[in-house]
Amino acid sequence: MEINRRSFCQLLAAAGTASLLPTNGLSATESNQVAFASAAKSNDGSYWLAVTNNQGREIARHKLPGRGHHIAVHPTKPHVAAIARRPDTFLQIFDYDSGRLVADLQAGDDRHFYGHCVFSHDGQFLISTENQLSTGQGRVVVRDCHQHYRIVADFSSGGIGPHELVLTPDQQQVVVANGGIRTQGRKKLNLDTMRPNLSYLDLNTGTLLEQIEMPEQFHQLSIRHIDINSTGTVAIALQYQGALEDDVPLVALHRRGEQLQLLRAPQMINQQMKQYCGSARFDSSGEVVAISAPRGDLITFWEESSGQFIDHIRSRDGCGITATGNPAEFLVTTGTGKAYLMNPRSGLRNRQPLTLETPMSWDNHLSAVS
Amino acid sequence: MMLKKLALTGALALTFTANAAQAEVSEAQWQALNNAIIDQHLMPRYQTLSGAADLFQQQHQQFCQQINQQQLTNLQKDFRQLQDSWQAVQHFRFGPVEQLMRYQSMQFWPDKKNLTSKQLNKLLKAEDHEKLDEEFFRRASVAVKGLPAMERLLFSKNALSEYQQNQYRCLLSQAIADHIALVTREIHTEWQPFATDMKQANLAKGFYEDTIEASVDLMKGLVEPVEVIRNLKVLRPMGSTAAKAKPRRTESWRSARSLENIRTNLKSLDHLFQGTKPSVKHLLDTEHPQLSNKLQADFARVSQTLTLLPAPLYDTLETPERRPQLEQLADQLKSLHLNLELAMQALNIQLGFNSSDGD
Numbered sequence: 001m002e003i004n005r006r007s008f009c010q011l012l013a014a015a016g017t018a019s020l021l022p023t024n025g026l027s028a029t030e031s032n033q034v035a036f037a038s039a040a041k042s043n044d045g046s047y048w049l050a051v052t053n054n055q056g057r058e059i060a061r062h063k064l065p066g067r068g069h070h071i072a073v074h075p076t077k078p079h080v081a082a083i084a085r086r087p088d089t090f091l092q093i094f095d096y097d098s099g100r101l102v103a104d105l106q107a108g109d110d111r112h113f114y115g116h117c118v119f120s121h122d123g124q125f126l127i128s129t130e131n132q133l134s135t136g137q138g139r140v141v142v143r144d145c146h147q148h149y150r151i152v153a154d155f156s157s158g159g160i161g162p163h164e165l166v167l168t169p170d171q172q173q174v175v176v177a178n179g180g181i182r183t184q185g186r187k188k189l190n191l192d193t194m195r196p197n198l199s200y201l202d203l204n205t206g207t208l209l210e211q212i213e214m215p216e217q218f219h220q221l222s223i224r225h226i227d228i229n230s231t232g233t234v235a236i237a238l239q240y241q242g243a244l245e246d247d248v249p250l251v252a253l254h255r256r257g258e259q260l261q262l263l264r265a266p267q268m269i270n271q272q273m274k275q276y277c278g279s280a281r282f283d284s285s286g287e288v289v290a291i292s293a294p295r296g297d298l299i300t301f302w303e304e305s306s307g308q309f310i311d312h313i314r315s316r317d318g319c320g321i322t323a324t325g326n327p328a329e330f331l332v333t334t335g336t337g338k339a340y341l342m343n344p345r346s347g348l349r350n351r352q353p354l355t356l357e358t359p360m361s362w363d364n365h366l367s368a369v370s
Numbered sequence: 371m372m373l374k375k376l377a378l379t380g381a382l383a384l385t386f387t388a389n390a391a392q393a394e395v396s397e398a399q400w401q402a403l404n405n406a407i408i409d410q411h412l413m414p415r416y417q418t419l420s421g422a423a424d425l426f427q428q429q430h431q432q433f434c435q436q437i438n439q440q441q442l443t444n445l446q447k448d449f450r451q452l453q454d455s456w457q458a459v460q461h462f463r464f465g466p467v468e469q470l471m472r473y474q475s476m477q478f479w480p481d482k483k484n485l486t487s488k489q490l491n492k493l494l495k496a497e498d499h500e501k502l503d504e505e506f507f508r509r510a511s512v513a514v515k516g517l518p519a520m521e522r523l524l525f526s527k528n529a530l531s532e533y534q535q536n537q538y539r540c541l542l543s544q545a546i547a548d549h550i551a552l553v554t555r556e557i558h559t560e561w562q563p564f565a566t567d568m569k570q571a572n573l574a575k576g577f578y579e580d581t582i583e584a585s586v587d588l589m590k591g592l593v594e595p596v597e598v599i600r601n602l603k604v605l606r607p608m609g610s611t612a613a614k615a616k617p618r619r620t621e622s623w624r625s626a627r628s629l630e631n632i633r634t635n636l637k638s639l640d641h642l643f644q645g646t647k648p649s650v651k652h653l654l655d656t657e658h659p660q661l662s663n664k665l666q667a668d669f670a671r672v673s674q675t676l677t678l679l680p681a682p683l684y685d686t687l688e689t690p691e692r693r694p695q696l697e698q699l700a701d702q703l704k705s706l707h708l709n710l711e712l713a714m715q716a717l718n719i720q721l722g723f724n725s726s727d728g729d
Contacts (some may be wrong), residue, residue, distance in 0.1 A: 041723060043715045069729060085729050115729055163729075186727075224729075239728070243485075244474055245512050271470070276728060295725055316583065317722055335722030336586060351579070361722040364729065 033341070033352060034324050034331050035059075035370065037080045037096070039068030039363035049082040050360055051096040051369060056339060057355040060096040069115025070164070070365040074145075075123045080369070083128060085115035087185050091128065093149070096369075103149050110134050116164045119145070120203075121171050125152075127203070129162035129176060136182045138162035140174060140201060155206025158199030160190070163224040167203070168232055174203050175234055179222040180214070181241070191241045196223040198234065198254055212260050221248060225279050229286030232256060233304055237277035237291045250277050251291050251300065253307055263307050265300050272296040278319035278364050285327040288344065292332070294319040294364070299332055301344035311344040320366030333362035395653050395717055400585045401569075403653060406646040407588050408565050413558075415459035415638070420551075420558040422448075422455040427551040434540040437533050442524070449524055450625055452550070453517055457634040461595040461642070464587045465568075466560035472553050475515040479621060480602060485513040486522055490542075497538045502545035504552070515553075518622075520546050525624040582719070589719050592642050592650065593710045595635065600703040603632055607687055608696055615687035628683035633676045640669045643710075650713070658716045665713060668706040675699045 035054045041047055047067045051060040062082070069085035078097035084090045089107040094100075107113050110133045117128035124146055130139045138157030143149040157165075159178025166175050180196030182189045196219070200210040214221050225237040236252040249262035250273050264270050273293035281290050288310065289302040294317050301310040317335035324331055328345040331352070337359050339352040429448045433441045456476060467473050478486060489511045507515055523543045526532060533539050564577075568587075571578030578584045607619035607628075620628035643665065644651040654662035679686060679695055686692045714721055 043718070043720055045711065243511060244471055245510070278728065295728070314577070316577075317725065335725070336583065337720050337722070359718070359720050361720055363723070 034322060034368045036322060036331065036333075037071040037073060037367045037369050038320055038333055038360075038365065039064070039071055039082060040360035041067070041363065042358055042360055048360065049080065049092075049094055050356070051080065052354065052356075055355075056353050058357055060094075060099055061357065062092070062094045062096075062099075062101070064092065065090045068363060070117070071367045072117045072119050072126065073367045073369050074119050075121055077123060080367070081117055081119070081126055083115060083117045084113045086131070086183060087112040089113060091117070093126075093145075105143075105149055108151075111139070114161070114163050118165060118167060120167060127165060127167070127174060129157060129165050131161070131183070136160060138176070138178055140165065140176060140206070142203070153204075153206065155201065156208075158201060158208050158211055159197045160194070161196075161222075164226050166226055166228045166234070168200075168228065169230050172203055173209060174201050175199070175226060175228060176201060177223040177226045177236065179224045179239075180219075181222055188241070191220065193219075194222070194241065195219050196221065198223055198226070198236065198260070200256065210256060212254055214260070218248060218262070221250075223252075225277065227280045227282050227289070229282045229304065231286060233286070235280045235282060235289040235291070235302075235304070237280035239277060240275035242275075244275060246275075247271075248275070250275065250293070251280075251289075251302060253289075253302075253304065261307050263302060263309070265309050265312065269296075269298070269300065269309075269312050272298065273300070279321050279366075281321040281323055281330065283323045283328050283330060284325055288328045290321045290330045290332075290342075290344075292319045292321055294335065299330075299342060301328075311347075313342050313344060313347075313349050315340060315342070319364045320362050322366045322368040324368075331366065331368075333366045335361050335363075337361050395657075397581050399648070399653060401581045402648055403646075403650065404571075404581060404584050404588060405569055406648055407642065408568060410646045411642055412459070412462065412588075413561060413565060415455070416554075416558040416561050419452075419455040419459055420554040422452040423547075423551040423554040426452045427547045430544050430547040433533075434544055437530070437540065439530055442530050442533070446524055446625070449520060450627060450630075453521070453622060453625065453627060454630070454634050456517060457631045458638045460635065461639060462588075462591040463594075464590070465564050466557045469560075471512055472557060474512045475553060476550070477517050478513045478515070479518055480606070480619065481513065481518060485511060486518050489514045490519055490522060493542055494536070494539060499538070499541065502541060504549075507545075507549045515546065515549055517550070520550065521622060521624050586719055586721065588642075589650070589714060589717075590721055592639060593707065593714060593721060594724065595639060596703055596707040596710060599632060599635055600700055600707065603628070603635075604696065604700050604703065607683075608700070609687075612688050612690040612693055617684040617687050620683050620687070623682070623684045626682045626684070629676070629679060629681040629686070632683075633673075636669070636672055636676060640673065643669065650717075653717055654713055658713070661709065661713055661716060665706070665709050668702065668709055672699070672702045672706055675702055 033054045037051045040050045047064040049062045053059050064082055066088045067085050068082045072081040078095055080094050082092050089112050091105040093103040095102050111130045114129045119126055126143045126145055128141050130141050132139050138159050140155055140157045142153035144152045157176045157178055161179035161181040163177045163179045176199045178197045180194040196214045198212045220241040222239045223236055224239050227235045234254045238250045240248050249264045251263040253261040274295040276295045278292045278294045287304050291300045297316045298312045299315050300312045315332055318332045320333035322331050329343040332340045332342055339354055341350045426448045429445050433445045567576040568584045571581050571584045603621050607616050609615045621631050622628055651662055
């Protein structure tokens, strides 16, 4: 096992520098792949955290107490954080190298998680979105990884139903997608009055620095999944809570100090997305955004600079997305247990081999491990 | 906590070792099953649906020419037949029926905000004669395009006098009947190339990459509806006691078909499980005879309970002495669903997540 672990790390290292070293000994296809971590469901209905190497081979799996959602990857240690989806309360830190459960945490009293957390780039903090049940207010909670995940800050998320969160490139601010939906368990309570927003908060003080509300006529467009590139542009995947036949934008971009830029795919595609986007990710260059529409069985691609729709690529129940090291290229995972490399510029759509102990249905989010 | 780690060396390169011990169902067997289900189960049902919608459309024209009680009764009968043929194929949520919002347009239900009534009343009030073309239906709310809207018009308390007194009502009603006929015809027509694609599933072309991917869609049609029927058609209207029952939450209560719908659904699912040649049951028989028998018994039990339950469900829900039977039905559906899930596990079919449960 020692040897295997070491060779795994070497492979990871090779993958990280693949673009700099064209003759690194790996074949073209292999060097394109990324090691990844994802929440998953096995065929017997149990929920897992699974980690693969950059050859799509499973290197670790860990049984979760319930359904996970997004997996946060520690920037330097072989640690990943699996956080419960609404309305569960577990937060587990797992070492995929040793197979050890590093920490088994619970949301505090009167709290549950929303399935998303992130590590700060220096690896010191783990930041999550939470619901304060008694008030229905969204919270952002900061845990110190160096102090046994002690809570060191706990502030308002700036809205109701916070979902995904990302840190700005300078690591000083946290951007929160406040979905706007007040929930009890899995039940939605305020669809008629919901008002989602995107909030920029000072990570050190919790001060609200900027807040963009969804315009009134689109108040049922829930802001749920976001990503940010190195210039601070936020890409947003929306979910519409109104009527199925309404023609609404399902994608948005935002830059500090500017208006929300709402985007529609060409009509037939926009309709096929079924008012539901699952995940948003920038590519390695930060110039291309991938937005998954799992209910429409497709991934849409957008140009960051112009907001132009680039193309869509078919993907049955595809939702999890992560950037590979190559510009415009993404790895996409599906609820039917598959993985694809996609590139809207070249039209690439290649099924990737996965070698797993038992088949897994990949949950909504995918994270590159490096 | 549990850790499984695979070595990177070639020694453990066997994929899915846990299943290697069982004899796997071959791709050829799945292919044969897909073909059988498409030819013997799915296509005939879409054809029947389209035929019933055509008939209903024609009968509706006659009705509008001569509005009387006899004609209304006849049309109501044809409507029930149309609704039955939809219920018999309602379990498939993929392919042409999922395009262009057709599924929701055929039956917008459950209608938690009473949109069907609100949208219909708006249209009846406006009496915009110019509007009732296909362009109108492209833009119209899904709530007014399909069977629930039709049912509301045909089975309202004073349906006959309302039709007699308001000419526009017949125009709107006819337009909806025309639209249903068009949509069901499109579904059936588009299914023909789609079926070919599904039968020849391969990576290079078409929607399906391989045979199993096509099988997964068909198997979803067998497993997921059982849970939907239990939750939406039985438990949701049931409430915790007879006094707390919500009969208006039953499906098709206006046409008094709530129970008949469930019977039709289960009959169809039973056929999908064991009525085709070869069948899902055949695949299970060799390696998993016990599970196969359990499922057969589950279907028989549910069917018997449904036969013994008195219609209409609307009244049965509020009858305290019938509650144990309803609870039994819910339990039996749960057992059926569980065993179907086990069957999919045994057959190595990954249904994935329930797509309606997003986050």
